[in-house]
Amino acid sequence: MVHATHVPGLVAVVTVSLVTLAIGIWGLRISRTTSDFFVASRTVGPRLNASAIGGEYLSAASFLGIAGLLLVGGADMLWYPVGWTAGYLVLLVLVAAPLRRSGAYTLPDFAQARLSSKAVRTACSVLVVAIGWLYLIPQFEGAGFTLRAAIGAPEWAGPVVVAAVVLANVSSGGMRSVTFVQAFQYWLKLTAILFPAAVLVIVWLGDGRPTSPTTGDGWSVPVASGGAGLYATYSLILALFLGTMGLPHVVVRFYTNPDGRGARRTTVAVLALLGLFYLWPPVYAALGRVYGGRILAEGRHNVLVLELPRAMLDGLGAELLTGLVTAGAFAAFLSTSSGLAIAVSGVISQDVTGRWLGGFGESRGVAAFRLAAVVSVGVPLAVALVAQNIGVAESVGLAFAVAASTFGPLLVLGIWWRGLTAAGALAGLAAGGLGAGGAAVLSIAGVSPTGWGGALLSQPAAWSVPLAVVVMVSVSRLTAHRAPAHAQQFLVRLHTPEWLDLPTR
Known part of the structure; x- marks a missing residue:
């Protein structure tokens, strides 16, 4: 029986x-072709695309994890929202427009077009799936403890509900359908975090502006002091700044813009939307230091926002605000999971299920994509149901480290240096992927040595x-x-504005 306090949630x-x-x-009504499912037929304008990117990028780690980390770790944890936002500035300067001009559907497509190597394509496909699944697991886990905190549901209910809704959406309309879903969910998440924060600040002012009785030394210090702590801070910054450009679900959205100029305008708009959202999690953390003593004492900092x-x-006011933030948190799980599922499904359908179904005619391409969606959602769901108590923001941080160590160098060198070869790309992907990926696996498995060993393992990007x-x-x-013969010509294509291809009048 549902308790009365659980009804709003x-x-x-x-x-x-x-x-x-x-x-x-x-969206299913306007999704017909393989291009619709993969890149929305490259017709998404900058405003809509920016809202959709904001929707999928603001994950469980953003909506729930940042406030909890700030509550426990203090100002040093502000590097998470700063890094997640600044990553788009790096992407704007180095990657956005050239990547769109490549004409690729996925990161493996780009790698093969740039280096003419099926081996590099295969390695990129494996990495896309690995990063996507590493990012999906905390989304499912976050849904589990959100439903438990909001409506008292069992731990497994959240992951199952999110997986079912995401699979239905992704399978029905692909990228074109998910674009509208994610754009709606960005504005829902912004409302769900902003309005309750404003009300709670008013309550705090009405209480006489009480201060925290539990603020310890160093809580307001933005950079950890000396040794392993300082290393971990700068390693996290590097991972977040460079990892954004290597996240498959972020990169794939830039393929949906009509041209390179649209990709740049999209990125600028995303910076504004993310900056607006990230103003508010610190407010929850600051208020949590004053009113969240029980939450902190019980080690439930991940549900501070809820x-x-x-x-x-x-009374009713508390339950209505809880219902609103629950809606925002659930939208975060759905939108980010949808973007990840799209990116992983696109790769699996091209390299695995498409071959099983014997080619890529329109009907077979759509069928291969839908079959791949089942795999892309089902595997991380199973892992999330078995492996619990994985830190949401920490796990996402590890996904950034893997992306920064693999696709970050590949994209920057592939776009800006004609000397990159297939052998070099493979060796670099192996070194970065095994290094950061191995550290991520050990961290998730619970291996946590103290001192420098723990810092090197938990923050491998440096x-x-x-x-x-x-x-x-x-x-x-x-x-x-062994450098590709077409490398110079390909780079000219990446860096040539589209208007130069138009005839002179």
Whole structure:
């Protein structure tokens, strides 16, 4: 039987799920071709695309994890939202427009077109799937503890509901359908975090502006002091700044823009939308230091955003605000999971299920994509149901480290250096992927040594990114005679504005 205090949360979850499915079903009416499913036929304008990117990028780690990390770790954890936003500035300067001009559908498509190597394509496909699944697992886990905190549901219910809704949406309309879903969910998430924060600040002002009785030394210090702590901070910054450009579900959205100029305008708009959202999690963390003593004492910092309204208010007002933030959190799981499922499904359908079904005519291409969607959602769902108590923001941070150590160097060197060879790319991907990926697997498995060992394992980017770059460049120079003959021509295509191709009048 549903408790009365759970009704607003239950209504929020059901409403968000039904609206998401309704928009997805509407998108099915205009999704017909393989291009619709993969890249929305490259017709998404900058404003819509920016909202959709904001929707899929603001994951469980953004909506729930940042406030919890700030509550526990203090100002040093502000590097998470700063890095996640600044990553788009790096992407804008180095990658966005050239990547769109490549004409690729996926990262493996780009790698094969640039290096003419099926081996590099296969390695990229494996990495896309690995990063996508590493990012999906915390989304499913976050859905589990959100439903448990909001409506008292069992731990497995959240992952199953999110997986079912995402699979229905992705399978029905692909990228074209999901674009509208994610754009709607960005604005829902912004409303769901902004309005309750404003109300809670008013409550705090009405209480006489009390201060935190539990603020410890160093809580307001933005950079950890000395040794392993300082290393971990700068390694995290490197992972977040460079990891954004290597995230498959982020990169694939730039293929949906009509041209390179649209990709740049999209990126600028995304910076504004993310900056607006990330103003608010620190507000929850600051109020949590004052009113969230029980939440902190019980080690439930991941649900601070969900439980703070009940800690500061009583009665119907508290339950309505809880319902609203629950709706935002659930939208975060759905939108990010949808983007990841699209990216992983696109790769699996091209390299696995498409071959099983014997080619890529329109009907077979759509069927291969839908079969791949089942695999892309089902595997991380199974892992999330078995492996619990994985830190949401920490797991996402590891996904960024893997992306920064693999696709980051590949994209930058592939776009800006004609000397990159297939052998160099493979060696660099192996070095960065095995280094950062191995650290991620050990961390998720619970291996956590103290001191420098723990810092190197939990934040590998500071050594895995330079390792990947050095290996990629060194092996490319040693195999310079095997550089693709079309490399110079391909780079000219990447860096030539589209308007130069128009006839002069």
